[in-house]
Structure formats: structure tokens, C-alpha cells
Amino acid sequence: MPIDITPASEQQKLESHDPIEQCVLWVLERFDKPMSAASLRARVARMPGPWTFDEAIEALESLGLRCEEKKLSLQEIVGLEHMGLLRTETGFAAVTAPKNEEHDAILYAPDISKRAAGLSVQLLASLYTGSIVVLEAPIELADGDSKTHPGRYGHWFFGPLYAAKHIYFQVALAALLTNLFALATSGFSMIVYDRVMPNGAFETLTVLVIGVAIIFICDFIIRSLRAYFLDVAGAQADMVIADTLFEQVIDMELKSRKGPIGSIANSLREFETLREFMTSATLTTLIDIPFAIIFLCVIFAVGGPLVWVPLATIPLVVGSSLLIQPRMKQLTQTSFEDGQTKHSVAIETLQGIETIKAIGAGAIMRRRYQDIIAHQSAVGLKTRMLAQFAGNMSNLANQLVSVATVTYGVYLAQTGAIGTGAIVACSMLSGRSIAPLAQLAQLLTRINQSIASYKSLSNLMQQPREHKKNFAYMSRENWQGSIEFKNVTFNYPDQIENGIKDVSFKIEPGERVALVGKVGSGKSTLAKLMLGLYQPDSGSILIDGVDTRQIDTSDLRRNIGTVMQDVWLITGTVKQNISIGGFNPTDQEILEASELAGVHEFISKHPDGYGLRLKERGEGLSGGQRQAITIARALVGKPAIVLMDEPTSAMDISGEKILIDKLKSKLINQTIVVITHRASIIELIDKVIVIDQGRLVAQGPKSDFLKPVGQSAQPQRPSAQSLAGAGIDDFAYGNP
Numbered sequence: 001m002p003i004d005i006t007p008a009s010e011q012q013k014l015e016s017h018d019p020i021e022q023c024v025l026w027v028l029e030r031f032d033k034p035m036s037a038a039s040l041r042a043r044v045a046r047m048p049g050p051w052t053f054d055e056a057i058e059a060l061e062s063l064g065l066r067c068e069e070k071k072l073s074l075q076e077i078v079g080l081e082h083m084g085l086l087r088t089e090t091g092f093a094a095v096t097a098p099k100n101e102e103h104d105a106i107l108y109a110p111d112i113s114k115r116a117a118g119l120s121v122q123l124l125a126s127l128y129t130g131s132i133v134v135l136e137a138p139i140e141l142a143d144g145d146s147k148t149h150p151g152r153y154g155h156w157f158f159g160p161l162y163a164a165k166h167i168y169f170q171v172a173l174a175a176l177l178t179n180l181f182a183l184a185t186s187g188f189s190m191i192v193y194d195r196v197m198p199n200g201a202f203e204t205l206t207v208l209v210i211g212v213a214i215i216f217i218c219d220f221i222i223r224s225l226r227a228y229f230l231d232v233a234g235a236q237a238d239m240v241i242a243d244t245l246f247e248q249v250i251d252m253e254l255k256s257r258k259g260p261i262g263s264i265a266n267s268l269r270e271f272e273t274l275r276e277f278m279t280s281a282t283l284t285t286l287i288d289i290p291f292a293i294i295f296l297c298v299i300f301a302v303g304g305p306l307v308w309v310p311l312a313t314i315p316l317v318v319g320s321s322l323l324i325q326p327r328m329k330q331l332t333q334t335s336f337e338d339g340q341t342k343h344s345v346a347i348e349t350l351q352g353i354e355t356i357k358a359i360g361a362g363a364i365m366r367r368r369y370q371d372i373i374a375h376q377s378a379v380g381l382k383t384r385m386l387a388q389f390a391g392n393m394s395n396l397a398n399q400l401v402s403v404a405t406v407t408y409g410v411y412l413a414q415t416g417a418i419g420t421g422a423i424v425a426c427s428m429l430s431g432r433s434i435a436p437l438a439q440l441a442q443l444l445t446r447i448n449q450s451i452a453s454y455k456s457l458s459n460l461m462q463q464p465r466e467h468k469k470n471f472a473y474m475s476r477e478n479w480q481g482s483i484e485f486k487n488v489t490f491n492y493p494d495q496i497e498n499g500i501k502d503v504s505f506k507i508e509p510g511e512r513v514a515l516v517g518k519v520g521s522g523k524s525t526l527a528k529l530m531l532g533l534y535q536p537d538s539g540s541i542l543i544d545g546v547d548t549r550q551i552d553t554s555d556l557r558r559n560i561g562t563v564m565q566d567v568w569l570i571t572g573t574v575k576q577n578i579s580i581g582g583f584n585p586t587d588q589e590i591l592e593a594s595e596l597a598g599v600h601e602f603i604s605k606h607p608d609g610y611g612l613r614l615k616e617r618g619e620g621l622s623g624g625q626r627q628a629i630t631i632a633r634a635l636v637g638k639p640a641i642v643l644m645d646e647p648t649s650a651m652d653i654s655g656e657k658i659l660i661d662k663l664k665s666k667l668i669n670q671t672i673v674v675i676t677h678r679a680s681i682i683e684l685i686d687k688v689i690v691i692d693q694g695r696l697v698a699q700g701p702k703s704d705f706l707k708p709v710g711q712s713a714q715p716q717r718p719s720a721q722s723l724a725g726a727g728i729d730d731f732a733y734g735n736p
Contacts, residue, residue: 019110020051020092023085024059026108026116027094030083031137033063035552036475041583042554043251043467045243048584053087057133061152062243066136074121077132078104084132093127156244156461157274157454160237167233172287174226179291181219182432183298186425188212190302193421238275245271248461254533255493256463266343267460270336270453277450285443288436295433303418303426306405310430313401314437320393321440324386325448331383332448336456338376345369387445394438398431405430466532466553473552479559479640480509480544481671483530488539490529500525501694502539507687509544509640512672514681514702517691523675524565526691527645530673532556543641558583561634563644565675567626569618574603575610577618577629582637589636596662597632598655599625623650631659635667642667645675653680660684 021037028035035043044059057067067085077084083096093109094116103118109127153159161168188208196205245268257264300307349356349365356362409423418426484506491499500522507513515523528534529541532553541548548556561581569577578593579585585593590610594600602625606612618626627650634642648656657680663672664684674681688705690698 018051020053020056022110023092023094023108024051024056026110027060027065027083027085027135028063030096031065031135032470034475035473036555038558038583039467039473039475039552039554042558043247048579053085053092056085056092060135062247064152066153067133068136069131069133071131074125074128077124077128078121080134083135085135086127086132087129088127095124095132152240152244156248157241157457160240161233163240164233164236167229167236171226171229171233174222174229175287175291177222178219178226179288179294181215181222182295183429184212184215184219186298186302186428186432189428190419190421190425193424194419195421234275241274242271245457245460248463248465251465251467252460253464253466254528255535261344261347264460265347266340267456269343270456273449273453274457277446285436285439289440289443292433292436295429299426299429299433302429303405303409303412303422305412306409306418306422306426306430309404309408310401310433313397313404313434317394317397317434317437318440321390321444324390325444328383328386328445329448331379331386332445333452335376335379335383336449336452338372338379342369342372342376345372383445387442390440391438391442394434394440398434398438401430401434402427473555474546474550475552475555476544476546476559481640482509482542482544483507483641483671483673484542484545485526485529486540486542488529488536488541490525490534490536492525492534499694500529500536503691503694503696504539505689505696505699507671507673509671510669511687512685513674513687513689514685515673515675515689515691516677519677521691522694523691524645525694527562527564527643527673527675530641530643531560531562558637559639560641560643561637561639561670563627563630563634563642563647565645565649567618567623567630567650569614569626569629571616572614573610574599574612574614574629577614578610578632578636581633581635585636589638590632593632593636596635596666598628598659598662599632602628624652624655627651628655628659639670641671641673643673646677647674648676648678648681656680 021040025035025037025040028040040059041048044055044062046055046059061067072080077095080095081097083094085092085094088109088111092111093107096106096108098104098106098118104121105119105124106116107119107124107127108116153163155162191208192205195201196208249264249268296307296310299310345365345368349369356365405427406423409418409426412418413420413423485503488503489499489501503522503526515526517523525534529536530543530548532548532551535549543551543556570580575590578590578599581593582589591600594603594610603610603612614620618629621629627647631644631647634644648659651659656678660680660683672684674685682702686702688698688700688702689696
């Protein structure tokens with residue numbers, strides 16, 4: 001089967017342009033958020049394939065625009081100050097105000113025309129279906145107010161909560177009603193004792209029972225609605241905040257990542273604590289606390305001096321809760337840090353379980369886990385003891401207020417100040433006024449946990465991102481494939497050595513280059529710099545003459561087919577693992593890349609074929625098979641540059657030779673950069689660049705490194721001894 005490897009510049013012209021996607025890009029440009037199609041596809045959460053209207057709205061919201069669907073008349077649309085999106089009979093269009101008075105509005109409908117054009121009300125009427133999504137500019141945080149990257153609604157956390165303010169207002173209103181309804185029981189008891197029993201007014205009793213029953217039913221409905229509103233508000237905020245956090249993790253600069261992966265994963269997991277707080281009964285208790293004042297006012301109105309009993313008890317309840325908070329705050333933070341460490345050990349163990357079993361390191365990892373669990377348990381015990389102390393004090397206060405109210409009430413009743421019913425009512429109301437405050441200790445503990453979680457997530461959100469805010473990236477459609485390093489120096493964060501030191505070289509378009517050197521010399525670091533995973537500390541890296549810092553990283557990586565040294569496969573089918581290397585590739589393109597990489601040779605013999613479902617990290621396949629899939633994934637997008645780091649390290653000799661022969665004969669127009677220690681790769685490349693201790697020590701045509709020692713050498717060609725010292729003895733002169 002012929003293999004069609006079209007250069008990226010031609011391939012990008014062949015890609016079909018989705019009209020909805022084009023409309024989204026046009027809208028973003030009008031809001032001063034221009035980006036390329038590759039960048040848009042990389043930054044929104046959607047599967048490959050044709051866009052839908054709902055996906056377009058979700059994408060615009062995730063990029064900061066506020067979208068609201070409205071039913072407007074044609075005249076209202078014409079007078080609209082903001083841009084709007086509408087469904088048409090043929091697809092999707094954007095409408096905005098005209099720049100002059102010649103037209104009623106400006107319409108951009110990619111399925112009709114590639115350019116925006118003016119239109120009249122009559123033409124708009126033929127396209128309008130009755131509703132329009134109004135777009136407003138994103139909420140911008142004031143400069144210097146926060147280092148945090150803004151979310152969809154301004155602040156990443158408080159923004160979504162503020163957007164649901166109308167729901168929380170309804171929750172507060174429901175709380176007011178339920179607390180007012182709570183007066184029914186005490187009022188009922190007071191009237192029965194003071195009016196019904198002395199006078200035998202059983203008809204009045206019947207009416208009171210019916211009235212109280214109605215109030216109880218209403219109370220049940222309103223409490224159910226309050227819980228529902230809290231769940232709805234929490235769910236809406238949950239989706240937006242969780243998506244914003246995950247976007248931050250994906251877009252965060254690698255140099256900003258500190259600590260083990262497990263700590264970052266635990267930080268994300270801590271959002272569960274915040275979500276639980278937003279949707280749990282704890283928030284309901286927080287809302288109910290202010291309404292304790294209502295009960296105190298009613299006690300004063302009914303029992304007069306009896307109000308002093310709960311007022312005297314409140315300092316005991318609140319004081320015991322506040323007394324333990326400094327220590328509780330420390331223990332909560334310690335428990336949080338222990339949780340991060342525990343999660344890190346668990347992730348580290350699961351990631352390397354095969355190696356741990358093979359070398360017998362299970363006892364060491366188990367001991368680490370035991371130590372963390374023991375410390376966390378000790379901290380948890382102290383936390384529970386303090387919480388129990390506050391809870392017991394609250395329970396004691398509740399009992400005291402009940403007894404004291406009745407006792408004091410008896411003396412007041414003897415003087416005729418209040419009736420018997422008032423004593424009963426005030427006793428019940430005193431308990432209700434103390435109840436929210438009695439849960440204050442537990443509430444403050446939950447708040448401390450939520451604050452610790454918020455601080456962790458806030459710190460995560462403050463980390464620098466690859467896509468800088470308000471930065472105008474260069475978008476390139478035609479890539480030639482040249483790569484140039486100019487005096488590049490780089491060290492990994494928190495390291496002062498083992499980096500790249502003043503490296504300069506140039507790779508021409510279509511050139512095939514091998515980066516060679518001993519282990520730890522900096523070859524893989526050069527690859528990461530090419531991909532924009534890290535930025536140089538000094539110097540510049542140019543792709544087709546443009547500094548990579550000016551190129552959107554999504555565009556950059558879209559045009560570099562990458563095979564990393566660490567093989568990474570997702571849980572899914574073989575087809576899915578290959579197709580993520582390109583934008584919605586056809587089955588034919590997947591087959592072509594698979595045959596070229598050698599995947600088709602083994603997958604065609606399997607009953608499930610390309611539908612074979614892989615487990616995590618490709619478990620069940622050999623190392624060579626996993627590498628073949630990653631090579632196919634790098635080639636399926638038909639990039640201008642192919643970058644491979646030890647692409648054949650797990651392959652046998654025959655498989656490696658077949659792959660090299662195919663790559664040599666089929667990849668004609670692409671620039672190829674291979675990082676390797678294996679001499680067999682010499683058949684594929686034309687030029688060799690030697691790196692040693694982060695420095696460029698030699699570069700030149702392949703022939704220079706294969707000449708017998710007696711022949712003349714190029715000025716930059718080192719001796720055979722220095723090449724052997726760089727860990728590439730197989731490249732010694734005369735030994736290809």
C-alpha cells in the first residue's frame with residue numbers, strides 16, 4: 001500500500017474547515033482573544049469531529065466570554081450593543097453591530113460566505129430562528145489585584161459562586177421561612193397551655209392542629225427546595241471550578257511544578273472538600289446561625305426576662321468553640337500535609353508497582369505508608385478530642401439552658417409575669433436558638449479544612465501558564481521545518497548544573513539529524529526545549545526563523561510529531577491512541593501511519609484489530625509494540641518536524657531495521673531529529689550533533705564521523721577518544 005506523507009504546509013490546506021469552528025475563531029478575534037484552529041482545539045474540552053452549537057457556546061464560556069441565550073425581536077438584535085450567535089437553517093452565524101449606517105448589522109456565516117458582510121433586517125429575518133446567544137466581554141481582574149489566572153466568571157472560585165447568587169438568595173429566603181415556621185411549634189404549645197386547656201376550647205384546638213399541619217407541610221416542601229437549590233448551585237459551580245482547575249494543570253508551565261505528582265493530584269482531590277462544604281448541611285448551618293437572633297427576639301417578646309438564660313449561655317458555647325480553633329487550625333493544616341504525602345506515596349507505588357515487586361521494594365514503600373498513616377492518625381485523634389470537647393460543652397449548655405429556662409420561668413409565673421404556656425414555648429425556643437451555635441465548633445473545623453483546601457488550590461491557580469494572558473502569539477500556516485538554537489542556556493528549576501550551556505546549531509528544512517551523547521549530557525533537554533515544554537534561561541530557539549516564545553505552544557506541538565523517551569499510552573483502543581496525534585484523522589491516514597511505524601504488522605493479526613482496548617500505560621503489549629504505537633501517533637498528523645527520543649530502544653534488531661528503512665524511504669520532506677545511543681540509526685540520518693555535559697562538542701555530516709582516522713577531519717570534528725567518552729563508541733571512525 002503506498003504511504004502518503006504530505007508535508008504539513010500542504011496537509012493543513014487539505015484539512016476541512018468546520019464552519020462553526022471558523023465562526024468561534026472569528027468571534028474570539030473580535031474579543032481580542034485571537035488563536036489558531038490548533039490552539040482552539042487544544043484548549044477546549046471536546047472530542048474530535050464536527051462542532052455542535054452547544055460545544056461552541058461551552059468553548060466560548062471556557063475561554064472567558066459570558067454567554068446568555070435570549071429571545072429577542074429583530075429590532076432588538078439590530079440595536080444590540082453586544083455580539084450575538086444564532087442558529088440558522090443552514091448552520092451557525094455571528095451577528096454584531098455595523099460599523100456604519102449602510103447596513104443594519106454585520107453577519108459572519110462561514111457556511112454562506114468566508115467573509116463578514118453587512119445585511120438588512122429582511123435578510124436577518126430569513127435567518128433568525130427565534131433565539132440568540134448574547135456574548136459579553138470577559139470579566140477582567142484589575143491589574144495587581146491577583147496573580148491568579150481568571151476563570152470563566154472572573155475569579156476561578158468566587159466567580160462561579162457569584163454567578164449563582166440568585167440561587168443562593170433563594171436559599172437564604174428559604175432559610176428565613178423555615179426558621180419562621182419553626183416558631184409554629186412553640187406558639188402552638190403556648191396557646192394550648194394558656195388558652196385551650198383552661199377553657200376547654202377543643203374547636204380552637206382543631207383549628208390550631210390544622211394550621212400547624214399546613215405549616216409543617218410547607219416547611220417540608222421549603223426545606224426540600226432549599227436542599228435542591230444548594231445542590232443545583234453547588235453542581236453548577238462544581239463543573240466550572242473543576243474544569244478550570246484541570247485546565248490550569250494542563251496549561252501550567254512545567255518549571256512551575258514543584259513536589260511530586262501525587263501532591264498535585266491531592267490538591268485537585270482537595271476540591272472535594274470545598275464541593276462538600278458548598279453542598280452539605282454545614283453550609284445550611286452557617287445560613288441558620290444569624291436566624292438565632294430571631295428566636296431570641298421571640299423569647300423576649302413572649303417570656304421577657306427569660307431571654308437572659310440563652311444569652312448567658314451563648315458565651316459558653318461560642319467561647320469553647322473559639323478557644324480550640326488556633327490548635328484546630330494547626331492540626332488541620334498538618335493533617336492536610338500528611339494527606340498530600342500519603343497520596344504521593346500511593347501514586348508513586350502504583351506507578352512503579354512492577355518494579356517494586358521485581359526488586360522487592362514493597363517493604364520500604366509499605367513502611368513509608370505506615371509512618372504517614374500513624375502520624376495522620378495521631379493528628380486525627382487530637383483533632384477529634386478537641387472537637388469532642390467543644391461538642392460536649394455545647395451539649396452541656398443545651399441541657400443547662402433547658403433546665404434554667406424552666407426554673408426561672410416558674411419564678412416568673414408565680415409573680416404573674418408570664419403564663420405556663422410561655423414557659424413551654426420559651427424552653428423550646430431556647431433550644432432552637434442554641435442549636436446552630438452548638439454546631440459552631442464542627443462548623444469552624446469544616447471551615448478550617450475548606451480554607452486549607454482553598455489555599456492549596458489557590459496556590460496551584462497562581463502558577464504561571466504556557467498561554468500568557470493578553471499575549472499576541474504568531475500563527476503560522478506553512479511550516480518548513482528549520483530549527484535553530486542561538487546561544488541557548490538552560491537549567492532545570494532549583495538546579496544550577498546538568499543543564500544546557502551556550503548551545504548553538506542549525507537544522508535546515510528536510511535535514512535528518514542525530515543528537516548523540518552519553519547519558520545525562522542534555523539531549524532530551526534539547527528536545528523539551530524544542531517542544532516549548534521549557535523556555536531557555538538565555539538565548540533563543542527559532543522554528544522557521546521565529547522565536548518559539550512567540551508561537552502558540554499548541555501550534556508548535558501540532559507541527560512537531562513527537563516520540564518521547566517515556567512511552568505514554570491512554571486507556572483506550574489502539575486506534576484512539578494513534579488518532580490523538582492528529583486532528584480527526586481518517587481511517588486511511590491511521591492505516592498509513594500504522595504501516596509505516598510497524599503497528600499494522602502485529603495489530604492486524606489480533607482478532608480485535610485496531611479496536612483492541614489497551615489498559616493503563618499499554619499494559620499487555622511489549623515495549624517494542626508500545627513504541628511502534630507512539631511512532632504512528634507522531635506520524636499520523638503529518639507534521640513538518642519529527643522529533644524522536646530513543647524511538648527504537650525497546651525494539652529488536654530486525655524490527656528496528658524495518659522501521660529505519662521505511663522512515664528513510666517515506667519521510668522525504670520532513671525534518672527529522674533523532675536522539676539515540678544506537679549506531680543503527682546512522683542509516684537514517686545525514687548529520688550528527690554531539691552533546692557532552694550540556695555543551696555542543698561536535699557537529700557535522702554523517703560522513704565526517706565514519707571516516708578512517710587517517711583521513712583529514714573537519715575543524716569541529718573531535719577525536720575518536722572524545723567521541724567514545726561521549727558514550728557513542730559505535731560511531732567511532734570506520735565503525736558505523
